[in-house]
């Protein structure tokens with residue numbers, strides 16, 4: 001089962017800081033369109049979010065026609081494992097892909113994301129962004 005996890009805040013919905021349990025940002029239609037296309041291609045889609053799966057959240061997802069198979073659960077995790085979902089790709093607005101970066105670059109990349117809220121981009125003293133391999 002090819003599984004893709006999507007974060008909610010900052011990915012499915014725009015996010016500019018916590019406003020409340022049932023307060024959501026405007027839909028990010030490019031992400032939602034991608035989710036629809038991926039779902040139609042047979043991918044298993046999990047929404048993995050800090051938010052609980054409230055009726056308000058589910059209502060938002062329904063109103064925006066966001067396709068998903070689960071929220072904060074992964075039915076194919078083996079017994080006696082944590083709740084971390086098993087996935088092929090995780091789409092998140094605050095993630096760094098580890099590709100063997102050496103310690104200094106890894107720390108620089110992490111601290112840049114924490115300080116600026118954005119990954120290091122080409123032209124900011126790095127050559128190939130947060131996913132660079134050295």
Ligand SMILES: [Mg+2]
Nearest residue numbers: 007009010093
């Ligand atoms: Mg987020």
